[in-house]
Amino acid sequence: MISLVLLSSGSGSRMENSVPKQYLSLGGKPIIIHTLERLAKVKEISEVVICCTEEYMEHIARLIKNHCPQLNYKLVKGGKTRQESTWNGIQVCENGSVMIHEAARPFVKINEFERLALEESENAIYGVEIPFTVLKGNGQIDETLDREELVNVQLPQKFNRDKLLDAFEQAHANNKKFTEDASLFFEYYPNDAVKILEGTVHNMKITYPIDLVIGETIYREYVLGSETN
Amino acid sequence: MTTAIVTGASRGIGRAAAIEMSNNPEVDNIVLIARDEVKLSETIGLLNPRVRARAIVYDFSSQEGIPSMVKEIYDEFGSIDWLLNIAGYTDPKSLLDTTLDSMEITYKINVFSLVEMTKECVKYMKQNEQSKILNVASTAGMTPRPGWLSYASSKSAVISISETLAQELSEYNILVYCISPGRAATDLRKKLAPEEDPTTIMQPAHVAKVIGNLMRMSEHCLDGQNMVVRKQVK
Numbered sequence A: 001m002i003s004l005v006l007l008s009s010g011s012g013s014r015m016e017n018s019v020p021k022q023y024l025s026l027g028g029k030p031i032i033i034h035t036l037e038r039l040a041k042v043k044e045i046s047e048v049v050i051c052c053t054e055e056y057m058e059h060i061a062r063l064i065k066n067h068c069p070q071l072n073y074k075l076v077k078g079g080k081t082r083q084e085s086t087w088n089g090i091q092v093c094e095n096g097s098v099m100i101h102e103a104a105r106p107f108v109k110i111n112e113f114e115r116l117a118l119e120e121s122e123n124a125i126y127g128v129e130i131p132f133t134v135l136k137g138n139g140q141i142d143e144t145l146d147r148e149e150l151v152n153v154q155l156p157q158k159f160n161r162d163k164l165l166d167a168f169e170q171a172h173a174n175n176k177k178f179t180e181d182a183s184l185f186f187e188y189y190p191n192d193a194v195k196i197l198e199g200t201v202h203n204m205k206i207t208y209p210i211d212l213v214i215g216e217t218i219y220r221e222y223v224l225g226s227e228t229n
Numbered sequence B: 001m002t003t004a005i006v007t008g009a010s011r012g013i014g015r016a017a018a019i020e021m022s023n024n025p026e027v028d029n030i031v032l033i034a035r036d037e038v039k040l041s042e043t044i045g046l047l048n049p050r051v052r053a054r055a056i057v058y059d060f061s062s063q064e065g066i067p068s069m070v071k072e073i074y075d076e077f078g079s080i081d082w083l084l085n086i087a088g089y090t091d092p093k094s095l096l097d098t099t100l101d102s103m104e105i106t107y108k109i110n111v112f113s114l115v116e117m118t119k120e121c122v123k124y125m126k127q128n129e130q131s132k133i134l135n136v137a138s139t140a141g142m143t144p145r146p147g148w149l150s151y152a153s154s155k156s157a158v159i160s161i162s163e164t165l166a167q168e169l170s171e172y173n174i175l176v177y178c179i180s181p182g183r184a185a186t187d188l189r190k191k192l193a194p195e196e197d198p199t200t201i202m203q204p205a206h207v208a209k210v211i212g213n214l215m216r217m218s219e220h221c222l223d224g225q226n227m228v229v230r231k232q233v234k
Ligand SMILES: NC(=O)c1ccc[n+]([C@@H]2O[C@H](COP(=O)([O-])OP(=O)(O)OC[C@H]3O[C@@H](n4cnc5c(N)ncnc54)[C@H](OP(=O)(O)O)[C@@H]3O)[C@@H](O)[C@H]2O)c1
Pocket: B007, B008, B009, B010, B011, B012, B013, B014, B033, B034, B035, B036, B037, B039, B058, B059, B060, B061, B086, B087, B088, B089, B109, B136, B137, B138, B139, B140, B180, B181, B182, B183, B184, B185, B186, B187, B188, B189, B204
């Protein structure tokens, strides 16, 4: 069995909205609910640990009661950074295997959770190729990068829980900051293979206001299928 | 196992629809809801005996009891697959004679109970591979007549609600159908047009046939559209 940590403590500052993006509506229901409803149907996941600000705990509990009351979940206070929030979440996970996902990625499919759960490698992430060029630089070009060697990292991801926890503790002790968990894990466990499964471009993160507009189309065409319009 | 709930099954279109459902080999259980216990038992007597039928006496002038009623149905039959919202009420009056009380009772039966029944059933339907909801609106919801203020506007609401929910629930493969019958020979029609000869107009069984056909289909192409069911005047 697997525990899943769902990151939902983002403030949505890039969204130009006082309500964090994961609570805004998409396809007629809150963004966070898209993921939670699907998680409630994934047999391999026995608990969902939701990291959120205290202010939204009651709100989330009410949404779950309305939309997917069968979900087994815990609410955990998020930290000041994404890294702290994930750390808080994995500390309370009951299972030896843990997945991480974020509430702002509502287009993840049930079979993507299932495929990750059934993946033999105990550490695995989703990734997609980068269709544009990325350069290293700051005001001027310092270095070119070969995009064939680069991966656009997605969630969900899966790790050995004890090792991931240890990696977080080391990062904390060294005061090292990471924007994403696979990079943090790799830093401290470079010899533990982290498999990259091919993700889909639809599994985007809602970040900017324009993403909500694009997201409605993805929901209609990709989630509901082309026969609904 | 398919369990179908039919509201307004004690008379008229609801009764005819329940009979129609009982003749559909896909349906195993039928739950009939209305206020009149005697008439509900009469309906059960008219059903094809192959189905398991259960009558529930409930008054849709209040919604408080709906969640526990629906839960009981789920607990007894193990699933809720089809919901036919057919119960309806009318109290035709001109604007100046319309009281908010009359408006409220019309909306409670025709709109609020329909929404609450739908909401409670959807909680269970989300677990199914496919489910179906059929709402009976009315041509009055599109082409109202003077004096039908509360009824016609409540039926407009039913049309709009059906269109919204067809989209909102499609992710769960819950098909929402909406039919708008024209005049049909029932007690309700007598209230709207007391002078009319009921033998000359559409019969409840005609409407029930259309409902029966819709519920048999599993294509997605007619959900979310308001479908008029009307007998052409000769
Ligand atoms: N007949 C028409 O010309 C026509 C046209 C368009 C649409 N419709 C619609 O068709 C549907 C069925 O109506 P009908 O014509 O068959 O009329 P009906 O013969 O008068 O039947 C109405 C049904 O609704 C039930 N009902 C009414 N008030 C209720 C309440 N407070 N709680 C629970 N159930 C209640 C009645 O049961 P109890 O009295 O036993 O409670 C009865 O079973 C209605 O939604 C109506 O608006 C009818």
